[in-house]
Amino acid sequence: xxxxxxxxxxxxxxxxxxxxxxxxxxxxxxxxxxxxxxxxxxxxxxxxxxxxxxxxxxxxxxxxxxxxxxxxxxxxxxxxxxxxxxxxxxxxxxxxxxxxxxxxxxxxxxxxxxxxxxxxxxxxxxxxxxxxxxxxxxxxxxxxxxxxxxxxxxxxxxxxxxxxxxxxxxxxxxxxxxxxxxxxxxxxxxxxxxxxxxxxxxxxxxxxxxxxxxxxxxxxxxxxxxxxxxxxxxxxxxxxxxxxxxxxxxxxxxxxxxxxxxxxxxxxxxxxxxxxxxxxxxx
Amino acid sequence: xxxxxxxxxxxxxxxxxxxxxxxxxxxxxxxxxxxxxxxxxxxxxxxxxxxxxxxxxxxxxxxxxxxxxxxxxxxxxxxxxxxxxxxxxxxxxxxxxxxxxxxxxxxxxxxxxxxxxxxxxxxxxxxxxxxxxxxxxxxxxxxxxxxxxxxxxxxxxxxxxxxxxxxxxxxxxxxxxxxxxxxxxxxxxxxxxxxxxxxxxxxxxxxxxxxxxxxxxxxxxxxxxxxxxxxxxxx
Numbered sequence: 001x002x003x004x005x006x007x008x009x010x011x012x013x014x015x016x017x018x019x020x021x022x023x024x025x026x027x028x029x030x031x032x033x034x035x036x037x038x039x040x041x042x043x044x045x046x047x048x049x050x051x052x053x054x055x056x057x058x059x060x061x062x063x064x065x066x067x068x069x070x071x072x073x074x075x076x077x078x079x080x081x082x083x084x085x086x087x088x089x090x091x092x093x094x095x096x097x098x099x100x101x102x103x104x105x106x107x108x109x110x111x112x113x114x115x116x117x118x119x120x121x122x123x124x125x126x127x128x129x130x131x132x133x134x135x136x137x138x139x140x141x142x143x144x145x146x147x148x149x150x151x152x153x154x155x156x157x158x159x160x161x162x163x164x165x166x167x168x169x170x171x172x173x174x175x176x177x178x179x180x181x182x183x184x185x186x187x188x189x190x191x192x193x194x195x196x197x198x199x200x201x202x203x204x205x206x207x208x209x210x211x212x213x214x215x216x217x218x219x220x221x222x223x224x225x226x227x228x229x230x231x232x233x234x235x236x237x238x239x240x241x242x243x244x245x246x247x248x249x250x251x252x253x254x255x256x257x258x259x260x261x262x263x264x265x266x267x268x269x270x271x272x273x274x275x276x277x278x279x280x281x282x283x
Numbered sequence: 284x285x286x287x288x289x290x291x292x293x294x295x296x297x298x299x300x301x302x303x304x305x306x307x308x309x310x311x312x313x314x315x316x317x318x319x320x321x322x323x324x325x326x327x328x329x330x331x332x333x334x335x336x337x338x339x340x341x342x343x344x345x346x347x348x349x350x351x352x353x354x355x356x357x358x359x360x361x362x363x364x365x366x367x368x369x370x371x372x373x374x375x376x377x378x379x380x381x382x383x384x385x386x387x388x389x390x391x392x393x394x395x396x397x398x399x400x401x402x403x404x405x406x407x408x409x410x411x412x413x414x415x416x417x418x419x420x421x422x423x424x425x426x427x428x429x430x431x432x433x434x435x436x437x438x439x440x441x442x443x444x445x446x447x448x449x450x451x452x453x454x455x456x457x458x459x460x461x462x463x464x465x466x467x468x469x470x471x472x473x474x475x476x477x478x479x480x481x482x483x484x485x486x487x488x489x490x491x492x493x494x495x496x497x498x499x500x501x502x503x504x505x506x507x508x509x510x511x512x513x514x515x516x517x518x
């Protein structure tokens with residue numbers, strides 16, 4: 001039985017098991033997938049907090065959008081979810097924690113590399129490897145030790161279909177990924193991300209470098225991804241947030257100002273600062 | 284959570300958007316005032332037996348229709364160009380709905396004026412004065428609905444729900460009276476029939492005024508009180 005078949009027939013391993021902690025993740029399965037509690041973060045060894053006591057819960061299999069002006073901390077928070085900030089020597093979590101299905105991702109036993117398989121990321125600019133389309137998608141699985149061609153073939157096809165790219169590339173899987181258009185490259189990066197079957201997909205302005213047609217295709221894909229994954233997207237495009245997300249969080253100067261359903265936040269926000277920002281009146 | 288912003292009247296970063304919103308709002312207010320004038324002319328034409336006033340009400344309805352088209356067109360353009368959200372979005376949608384209600388009110392005024400012209404050709408009936416309290420109630424409701432919208436006055440808007448019940452009561456009473464009068468005074472049967480329709484028009488104006496108030500409350504609170512009434516705000 002291939003790995004893909006196993007996934008469909010067996011329950012997915014709990015996040016708690018996959019990141020080797022002993023927390024009570026199962027309790028949270030039907031609630032928040034990511035739970036952020038009073039999280040403060042500093043880029044300068046704790047001298048100043050870029051994020052200030054952020055608390056929010058990201059629900060499972062929903063799309064959550066982070067909005068706010070540049071420098072408000074939304075991308076920083078996103079990078080906290082898969083410990084991307086660990087690569088900055090002076091960066092520190094100064095307070096609080098982030099839990100995925102109940103397990104603290106900053107716990108001492110957590111391997112950031114394994115965490116990033118569970119919490120994948122798609123960046124602003126598509127970044128395919130200078131390899132074939134096939135190898136780009138199979139890359140994560142090969143790193144994880146998968147060698148069987150039949151398993152890889154199946155995973156590549158499934159991931160490319162999941163990223164709405166299969167029909168466009170199925171006849172040229174061996175060609176260089178760098179020959180794809182910008183929109184196709186971004187979808188290839190999404191395929192590469194979902195090939196390792198993460199729980200969460202983080203997207204940092206995934207459409208900002210794409211034309212309107214490619215943007216529409218990726219946006220439609222994001223709404224589809226929700227069926228299998230939990231998506232957190234940072235966007236400067238508020239219309240995009242209204243189109244693709246179920247929940248929206250508005251940040252300003254490192255603080256979470258308002259977090260609500262997208263429908264509520266964009267039609268009747270409860271905080272005036274949110275209203276001023278989303279309606280273009282930010283002073 | 285951060286505290287609420289202290290700022291109260293920030294301008295939109297797109298000046299054209301601000302201007303378009305202002306224009307839409309002022310057109311709604313102007314339209315309401317024209318419809319009010321048409322109703323006054325129609326009713327004064329009836330009660331003072333002045334055909335010219337009736338003709339004015341009929342002619343001016345075209346102006347109200349034209350403003351409704353402008354508001355619709357402007358609203359569509361705002362939605363297309365600026366993608367408004369929150370209060371701005373509610374204001375644009377509500378302006379278009381309010382304009383539709385005002386247009387219907389002006390149509391009712393035109394109907395009253397047309398029937399009044401026919402009544403004027405006949406002998407005056409004494410109990411025509413029974414219509415005055417209904418007119419007073421309906422016109423006061425229309426004025427207050429326009430005021431509630433213009434001044435974002437929720438408290439005033441909510442008073443219309445009870446007042447509409449009172450207007451409905453007056454309406455039923457008048458219909459009963461004029462129906463009996465038709466049986467008793469067959470010579471003036473057509474006049475009474477016209478009066479029944481005019482009373483019906485005034486009752487409808489009350490309903491449209493309530494609709495306007497519902498939209499005014501929606502703009503301010505973001506809560507639809509349609510078909511529920513003021514209690515929707517409590518929940």
